[in-house]
Amino acid sequence: MVDSRAVKPLFIPQPVLPGQNTPAANRNAAGNVSAGTTSFVRVLEAQLNQPQPVKISAHAARRMAERNIVLAGDHLAGVATAMDRAAAKGARSSLLIMGDVALVASIVNRTVVTAVPREELKEHIFTNIDSAVFVD
Template structure:
């Protein structure tokens, strides 16, 4: 309905045809040949391998002069993912001459030991062990 501003009378509005407009996709929002599920799976896999360290573990690594490279972190992340698939919650990760206790759910290393610290040591409050070669 329209209103005549001078007389104040109403009259039917002119019928207009609605046009559908499709906007071109924004750059970077489409990936050729990849669907959403695949992109999501790739992102989750990449994020799933990130390993965090608690303040205690960071302190232990520093005190014991333990240096972990990117390749080491990827292997630890893969081991933690494998433990998670088996239902583990808290694991002992044995890697080279290191023993790491990890919270699998949060992908966090809780503490780290090396070499002589491993002799006659009892690990408690773990539900699994992963040997990484």
């Protein structure tokens, strides 16, 4: 004879279903999540609509240091605006012309790839760009 106190009940885990972790207070009578809660889609859209910062690649940082090119706050804001304008037109890689400096930038990645001062522009040919933007 088996002692029923010695046998442990078998635990079978149940699958997790979408919306199951939502507190009961946020559910309507049908058990659906109410519209008042923040959905994943809304959070994703909010993140995508935030302005993305301009990045400087390691190569561009090296070139800028060698050539004494400094991009300060106002300059970076102008570069960001130029990238936004280029992106709105469908550009992927642009030559950004800003005063005495030309910047090659990946619009998709919002990254400055290289920088060339005016004195060296005559010796350079820019390839693999699909647009040029004058930075204000």
